[in-house]
Amino acid sequence: MNKSLLLAWIAAIIATLGSLYLSEVMHFIPCTLCWYQRIFMYPLAILLGIGFYYHDKKIHRYALPLSVIGMLMSGYHFLLQKIPYLQQFEMCTSGVPCAKDYLNLLGFITIPLMAFTAFTIITISLVIFARINKNEE
Structure with missing residues (x-):
């Protein structure tokens, strides 16, 4: 069992369920x-x-x-929310603006930051997984 792949999968599951909770339960x-x-x-x-x-x-x-x-993408989204200058490059032209903060815990934890954290955990875990398997070959 590879722990780094398991960690990546768990991070993806938590992120997926979290996003569904925020949209379907919290509306x-x-x-x-x-x-x-x-x-x-x-x-x-699914893939992981x-x-x-x-x-x-x-x-x-x-x-x-x-x-x-x-x-x-989530890193850009977080910066778009936190740096007012970047809002002139906002791509959301209709519906909910991308710079809108639904959550702003402790003044900096937003939904895009949580997504960025999950993607980063997955990326680092997969790089570790790739290096472990390369060494085993």
């Missing part, structure tokens, strides 16, 4: 960037689970691009 309407982040996170919860179950030593090849892109 927070996702902005455009939130939808894009979901597009990259939801498949990870399948990869873990089948002991797929190459899962990082197709999961890592999803996590890196999601990490960059």
Whole structure:
């Protein structure tokens, strides 16, 4: 059993369930960037689970691009919320603005920061997983 792959899978499950809770239970309407982040996170919860179950030593090849892109996107989204200058480049033109803070715990913990943290955990875990499997070859 590879602990780094398990950690990545658990992070993806928690992030997926958390986003569903925020939208379906708390009734927070996702902005455009939130939808894009979901597009990259939801498949990870499935892919990493399948990869873990089948002991797929190459899962990082197709999961890592999803996590890196999601990490960059959620990092940009967090900066968009926290740096007023960047709001002129906001891509959300209709519906909920991407710069809107539904949550702002302790003055800096927002939904995009939580997504960024999850994507970062997944990315680091997959890099560790890839290095472990490369050393075993």
